[in-house]
Amino acid sequence: MMVRQNFLIAVLFGMILSGLIYLNNIQCSCSQQITEQGIIKPKWKQKIFGLRSTPGLLYNQPSVLVGRTDVASVSPWSAPIIWEGNFDSTLIDSIYKQQNLTIATTVFALGKYTRFVKDFLESAEQHYFVGFRVHYYLFTDQPESVPEVKMGENRGLIVQKVPSLNRWQDISMSRMEKLEKLIENELVNEADYIFCLDIDAKFYGRWGAETLGRLVGVIHPWLFNVPRSQFTYERRPESKAYIPVEEGDYYYAGAAFGGSLEDVHHLTKTCREQLQIDAANSIEAVWQEESHLNKYFLLNKPSKLLSPEYMWWDVNEKAAQIKIVRLTNVPKNYADVRPNP
Numbered sequence: 001m002m003v004r005q006n007f008l009i010a011v012l013f014g015m016i017l018s019g020l021i022y023l024n025n026i027q028c029s030c031s032q033q034i035t036e037q038g039i040i041k042p043k044w045k046q047k048i049f050g051l052r053s054t055p056g057l058l059y060n061q062p063s064v065l066v067g068r069t070d071v072a073s074v075s076p077w078s079a080p081i082i083w084e085g086n087f088d089s090t091l092i093d094s095i096y097k098q099q100n101l102t103i104a105t106t107v108f109a110l111g112k113y114t115r116f117v118k119d120f121l122e123s124a125e126q127h128y129f130v131g132f133r134v135h136y137y138l139f140t141d142q143p144e145s146v147p148e149v150k151m152g153e154n155r156g157l158i159v160q161k162v163p164s165l166n167r168w169q170d171i172s173m174s175r176m177e178k179l180e181k182l183i184e185n186e187l188v189n190e191a192d193y194i195f196c197l198d199i200d201a202k203f204y205g206r207w208g209a210e211t212l213g214r215l216v217g218v219i220h221p222w223l224f225n226v227p228r229s230q231f232t233y234e235r236r237p238e239s240k241a242y243i244p245v246e247e248g249d250y251y252y253a254g255a256a257f258g259g260s261l262e263d264v265h266h267l268t269k270t271c272r273e274q275l276q277i278d279a280a281n282s283i284e285a286v287w288q289e290e291s292h293l294n295k296y297f298l299l300n301k302p303s304k305l306l307s308p309e310y311m312w313w314d315v316n317e318k319a320a321q322i323k324i325v326r327l328t329n330v331p332k333n334y335a336d337v338r339p340n341p
Contacts, residue, residue, distance in 0.1 A: 051095050059091045071307070071321050075249070081219070081305045084323040087210045093131065096209035102133045104191035104261075106182065107199040108175060109138060110164060114145040116200045116330060121149040121157065123203035127326070130208065135191065138199075139178060176275060176289050180268040183261050195258035198329070204315055205326040213304030215259040215267070217297050221308040223251040225319070234291040239283045240274035241291035243298060252297050253311045254290030256327070259303070267296055 067073065068085050075081060105128070109117050121136065128134065133154040140146060141164040151157060162178065179196055187194065193212055223231055228248040234241035258264060271292040278285060285291035312318075312328040 052098060053091065054094045054098070057091065057094050059088050062088070075301070075305055077301045079301065079303055079305055081307055082210050082310070083307045083321075084309060089206065089208060089210070092209045096212060097131060099192075100133075101193065101212075102135060102191045103129050104135050104137060104187050104194040106137045106139070106179060106194065106196045108162075108178075109140045109142075109146075109199045110162070111141065113199055114140060114142050118147045118149060119202050119330065120199050121151075125149070125152055125155070127203040127205060128207045130206075132209070137182060176268045176272040176292075180265060180272055183265040183268070187261055191261060193258060194261055194264050195256065196264070197327075198255035200330050201255065201311075201327050202315075202330055203327050205309070205324045207310060207326050211258070211304070211306055211310065213259055213302070215263040215300065215302045216257060216304045216306060217250070217252040217293075217302040218256040218306040218311045219308050220251045220253040221311055221313045224308050225321075231294075232287060233294055234285040234287070236283070238281065239285050239291070240277050241285040241295045243295055248294075248298060249301070250297075250305065252290075252294050252302075254287065254293050255329070256306070256311045257293060267293075267300070270296055 068083055071081070071083050073081050073083060073086050080086075105124075107117075107120065117138065117140075124134075124136075130152075135155075136157045138146060138157060138159050139162045140159060141162055143159050143161050146157075146159055149157070160182075162174075175196070179194075183194065195211075195216075228251075229245055231243075231248050231251040233243040233248060233251070235245070236242060257267070259267075271289060274292050274295070275285075275289065307321075308319075309322055309324055309326045312322065312325045314331065315325050315328045318325065
């Protein structure tokens with residue numbers, strides 16, 4: 001009888017001791033999580049919004065039966081392709097202006113390319129994210145040559161001096177690293193989206209909230225209507241930008257891309273790393289960072305695609321599918337503005 005009682009007491013004591021140990025582990029675990037949460041700060045500025053419409057807003061009734069029939073409005077992975085006629089600017093501006101967004105926009109003007117700054121900025125102030133907070137970041141080796149341009153409310157220009165380079169190819173390839181560092185060092189908690197554009201361009205039409213997305217690519221104006229075998233991808237297997245002839249979705253312009261800070265940071269970091277690997281192996285992709293951008297977009301599909309309206313080749317020339325030219329290259333003599341052939 002005494003043995004049985006001792007056994008029951010031992011069992012009971014063991015159960016109590018196990019319970020105390022379990023509760024202590026839970027408390028330690030919770031304490032550790034709280035401590036970790038207190039130490040680890042979110043790296044990216046986070047804003048969670050639904051697509052909230054303004055009560056009483058009037059806009060045209062949408063239709064599932066009426067729309068553009070001459071172009072594709074969605075990619076094979078269900079990403080929208082933005083063309084004139086497939087969005088309502090009144091509605092989409094109303095949705096995104098409620099979110100108090102900041103759009104960072106980067107351009108590079110080295111050497112004689114400073115001559116394009118004035119037209120770019122003045123036209124952007126007329127057409128680019130009108131009514132939104134926009135911060136332009138201009139990288140140049142000649143800050144003293146940057147003209148004064150009147151900016152609208154909540155819009156500003158930040159000039160950053162960078163070293164001069166002797167080859168336009170090097171200027172092109174250095175962009176990814178500078179964009180990566182800009183996002184890390186200055187934009188993490190300052191902006192919601194970023195677009196990276198070429199300075200030798202001019203706006204002629206709206207570029208607005210319809211372009212916002214997690215990862216945004218622009219379909220190249222010269223290659224939007226040709227088979228993939230004619231895309232000017234990097235075709236040498238030795239390069240990290242290599243894409244076989246039988247692969248490829250679209251050919252994207254290196255002159256314009258964007259998205260959320262986190263996604264564009266990953267893009268620029270990856271392209272910078274791939275460019276460095278190629279350089280270490282004495283390989284330069286056929287179109288420098290544009291080749292690496294296309295490889296990135298092949299493996300990391302954009303969440304939104306912009307039609308060639310958003311990076312056209314000449315405002316005076318149009319294709320049947322182009323109902324409006326929003327941004328276009330400025331005609332120029334490359335031998336006159338580039339530091340080398």
